[in-house]
Amino acid sequence: MAKHDPHETLLPDRDMDKSPAIECIGLGIDFGGLTAVDDFNFTLGRTEIAGLIGPNGAGKTTVFNLLTKVYQPTRGRMLLEGRDTKNMNTTQANRAGIARTFQNIRLFKDLTVLDNVLIGLHNEMDYHLASAIFRLPGYWRAEKIARGRALDLLSIFDMADMADNQAGSLPYGAQRRLEIVRALATNPTLLLLDEPAAGMNPSETSELMENIRKIRDTFQISILLIEHDMNLVMGICEGIAVLNYGKIIAKGTPEEIKSDPDVIEAYLGKKGH
Amino acid sequence: GCGSGGTNTTPSASPSASADGSASPSASGGAANGGTIKIGILGPLTGEAAQYGIAVSHGAQLYIDQINDAGGINGKKIETVVYDDKGDPTESVNAFSRMVDEGITGLIGPVTSKPTLAVVDEALTYNMPLITASATAAAVTYNADTQTVNTNVFRTCFIDPFQGEKMAQFANDVLKAKTAAVIFQTGDDYSVGLKDAFVAKCEELGINVVDQEGYSKGDKDFKSQLTNINSKSPDVVFSPNYYEDDGMLVTQARQAGIKATFMGGDGWNNVSKYASPADLEGSVYCSGYASGSTDEIKAFEAAFTAKYSGETPDMFSAQAYDAAIVLLDAIKAAEEKGLEAGSDDYKAAVIDAMKNTTSVGLGGKYSFDEYNNPIKSAVIMKLADGKETFSQMF
Amino acid sequence: MLTVNDINVYYGPIHAIKGVSFEVRPGEIVALIGANGAGKSTVLKTISGLLRPKTGNIVFDGRDITKLEAHKVVRAGLAHVPEGRRIFLQMTVIENLEMGAFTKSTVSEEDLEDIFTKFPRLKERRKQVAGTLSGGEQQMLAMGRALMSKPKLMMLDEPSMGLAPILVEQVFSIITELNKAGTTILLVEQNAGMALDVAHRAYVLETGNITLSGTGEELAQSDEIRKAYLGG
């Protein structure tokens, strides 16, 4: 608690009147003897796009797992829009507004693209089991709305015409985009993207960049992303935190990070980017 | 094949003469009209109880072939429809229904009690004459819930309670036992039925039942139970199970140090193949059939062995042979009345004839009591020098 | 050293590789680049025997390996670092490396040390179960494991995927080093810039066909390539 300093937030001057989207205070987790994340203090304002970078094994994905409650932290607290997430599980964390994509794609492979998104919209529909069994009007209404919404979401990535395809049969890049759409469908306030550009070529990546911006603007949500593609990170992130050995070694704007000697030493390499 | 008109020319008619059946001019759905009379034989030919089913079907088929060889009944050949029920009630009912479709006029089987109970229910609706050679549960012929006798159902085997009581009496009167132990298969109504009757009778007679041990179907290891029994040192051990288990039980019992006399029911028939003479020496069991005891039985055994490549018949084959005798005798009676085969009257006549049967089978002269169970005295068999020998009637 | 002759590969009804031919000469680094789903991984899998071409043949080191089973191909001196790493997730780092030396009669300590100097991170994690390694760590392990068999030709399928920039650099310098030390390399990369940088020669694969080939430099200069694969 005492360690937490509000001035440590990224871009502190923005949106400070409201509670930040997410606030991590002294977060840490150990796996057996290994401290994967430690003393993680981090605040993300509303509608910010921030990046989490760092060497392989630094603990970035683990941070995502902590935020989404896949792992329960060993230490520290997390506030989602001011609410403590202490006793939440993954499901509840999502309902509270955190959605994510995965480093190793986790689509519902055998289902159609549309179904993938509809599953994301699960909690947006509210009819009961009985309505489904008896096919009451509530069911038809909700399903119809959800379909429309799913198609709208898909068209953000120009994927509406793939709606009937099996998700697992999509090209890799499309699968990554579908994961984002599915996450968006859960109507989050905070979107976590784990290496969204992995396996994409440079032109696909720049398209993705545009889309991420567009998502933020359309949905007015905060986005935290992990990425090793510096073009993307430096291109869209307003703030960046650098993790090494589970600890934050630097925070700042892309410009600051690019020239930070510690970051260059540990992560970027001499060539820079 | 043979002619349709009841000519009795071909002495070596094939056993399940479906070819002969098709030669008959009538439609296949029709009952035993024309040249053949159809009889069903139903039992487990595959699965865990297959050996009993096969024994029964062989025994019954042997007699039917003998009759066919001798010209059939009233000039008509007996055709058998043999189906497998895997010992499963559902299969059994299905197979039975199919036999009805195919026009049987009587059924020998089923073999195990549960399927029999299920089939009996069905058979009642067709008033189908049914005789089982091996289903020993009391409920097969008598429905305790409705307190009615299943009038169309008969059997040539003892019912469970009968043997249990008999053996308790024998332990008391002949073996002069004061204490007894029981080891039985839980979940098997034959075994449980005999055990219950034995224990109840023992109490009545003042024999102290010091231990009752159970085992499950498929168990081969009885040492723990036998060790327990041994620690109570009973005078006799009652083992109301089937011969394969009994053999294993006696062997392991002797290993565990049990010296007591072993007793069993008719399930023991053939036990001598499954344990050493020394271990079995002195054991007794009751049976409806004493192997090798009479000329008829010897002839049966020889014929059986000749027909089924060296197999020796067991109690089930013998009782099935008897069941076939009783059923065919009754059919003969119906035929003699000149009734139309397969008609309701015909079936009623067969049932009637069975009810008043005077047939003589391997187990002696048959008659049925008010519950359609056979009235025949029990044979006590004794194990001596590795042979199952007739000891006394009891 | 490796000649691929007009191979056609199918996934059931899908015609994934449509008559691809190319060659890798001893001592070369050859890059194979192409968009998602172009069939790059399929080509590598076919070479290493995990898939069978319907027609065409593959000659390695003067020997026809078209019909050779995968494990025999490895024994012939060809190592394949597959897409998605495919490390043994339940084994420790050390055990994984030992697996790499399966074709050798013993696991030499020297080789292990050699891997550890190339990837110090692996040394730190040597007793850790590989499944819990981070993505990048797993990639290092996959390369390390392949190196343990001391191959004559090493095929790498997107080795830079998911790696931190500093490691990408490192991986590419390791590739160059390896090559200098005598290992021939066939490299599949999404990161076309880096790949063309280190490659002596390169082929461009598009939906199952080779559409372009040339030296690394030539291709890096080509407008088409710049537009399609280098993002500018």
Add this chain to the structure above:
Amino acid sequence: MSVFSTIVSQLFNGLQSGSIYALVALGYSMVYGIIMLLNFAHGDIIMVGAYIAWIMMTMLGLPPVIGIIAAIAGCTLLGVLIEKAAYSPLRKSPRLSLLITAIGISFFLENISQLIMGAGAKAMPSIISGSNFRLGTTEISFVSTVTIVVSVLSMVLLTFLVQKTKMGKGMRAVSEDMGAAQLMGISVNKTISFTFAVGSALAGIGAVLYCSAYPQASPTMGSMLGLKAFVAAVLGGIGSIPGAMIGGFAIGLLEALVSALGLSVWKDGVVFAILIVVLLVKPTGIMGRVIKEKV
């Protein structure tokens, strides 16, 4: 009989049946370990082994040693054959299809044996003979002792085989990822065949020991034994060799205990209840390793 010697003999009873369970469980565990298949036909391989021994000794009148060797060799061969004919075409198929195939094979073996050998049990001549000996006041059965010793020895050998030999390493690799194993130069087919061979050889040994203890062979003898051994394998942690041993002995002893307490009616129920409790406390069995899925 003294209480003490009753206890000792009950203990031996449990150990004897337990060691047979353990041997069979090992076969299950090995096969499961490598292709994730609950090989329902495993118990039936034992049955075939028993019949082979019976044919050798009774029909052909050969000495027990030949019977033993033939049973083990026959089981080994059968195991490999089944793998080649029925399981290997399904390498890339859904796991449940493989399971159904195994069930089909199990039915097939039971029914074909019944057709060939008849439905009834065949009485086995004695295979292992020797006189019982005394431990204090308690008489210990020679067969039990041999059974226990042979089982433990087989397990020690197997542990060595899997942990120390190259084949063993190959088995681990194949079990994790067949494709990657091939890329390491491991012949997947050979490794799997080898695993089946070893597992089935153990079944052969199991058949011999089983028939010495319970001298009968029948077409359905393998199914219950198989199921129990399978439970043992899971209880111990399927895939783990010491686990199979522990599981086998645990079930053997547990059954002996339950029967000794006069609750034999509930024996199967108790065995399964314990299994459930163990799995709930430790979901991968006593010795099973927890496989972490990294997100």
Add this chain to the structure above:
Amino acid sequence: MIKGYKGIPMPVRYLINAGLFVVFLVVVSSLTDAKVISTYNNKIIMLIGINIILAVSLNLATGYLGQLPLGHAGFMAVGAYASAIFMKAVIKTLPLGLSLPLGLLIGGLVAAVFGFIIGIPALRLKGDYLAIITLGFGEIIRVILLNIDSVIGFKLTYGAAGLKSIPKTTTFLDTFICVFLVCFVIHAILKSRHGRAVLSIRENEIAAESCGINTTYYKTMAFVMSAFFAGVAGSLYAGYIGILDPTGFGFMKSIEILVMVVLGGMGSMIGSVISATVLTALPEFLREFDAYRMVVYSLLLVVVMIFKPTGLMGTYDFSLSRLLGKPWERLTSGGKSKKAGDR
């Protein structure tokens, strides 16, 4: 662009379905009355119906939820016993029109309660461990039924001897009404958000959770439903066979049902229906073969799996809309579509 519910509109589809069903009922009933379908055939058809319910209900847990329960026969047993005891008690007092549906419901509910009790701990485990724990529960149910013959003083289950003289109330008609209802309910759920939640758990549990799906709830729901329908099938079976025997509900019965599901194709309802039909009828056709019957059957199993590993139908599901969609469009839009073509 997206096909979805274009084509035949909803009420018409329902009418077609219901119509086809009624036609089926009427045809079979009248054929039975006319003795074209014999009692035997009628019995087999009923048994097929019961097996369809069993297979479809297991498919809910196996094909759709992605778990592998091996104790399905246990639920069937519990349902069968519950409804049999109920029917025996009330057959003389209540009219059949009331007692029969009540009996089916009671069978289903009791099985569902067991499903819940078993599901809560079992669903904490995954994959084969879940399989084994359900196998264990199934066996325990069997052992208990085998060894108790009275419950709190009432002679109810009759232990090993089996429960006898159960009123044989099951008819062809109610069997197939149940088949229809069960299939419809499962189908309806699958096409809803609840069903998709269940499917998502099969596909990837972690991803499902992070989509805000309460996986525990939906797992339990699917499992309990699967048990409920198995209980209904058990009730029908009790009224069909008239005698219940604990040994008939062992592990092998569960396996038999599983074989139907896998052979038909996991996650395909029509597959389950077809394979339940084939696997029930096949042994009957093979009856002539006596002892060879089971050899043939087992070989067929192996051969089908080798040549069609994903089951007869894979994950394909029959859809009337798909089948009739095109002709319907042509029928309704008639000239309009031509005009569209002209332009």
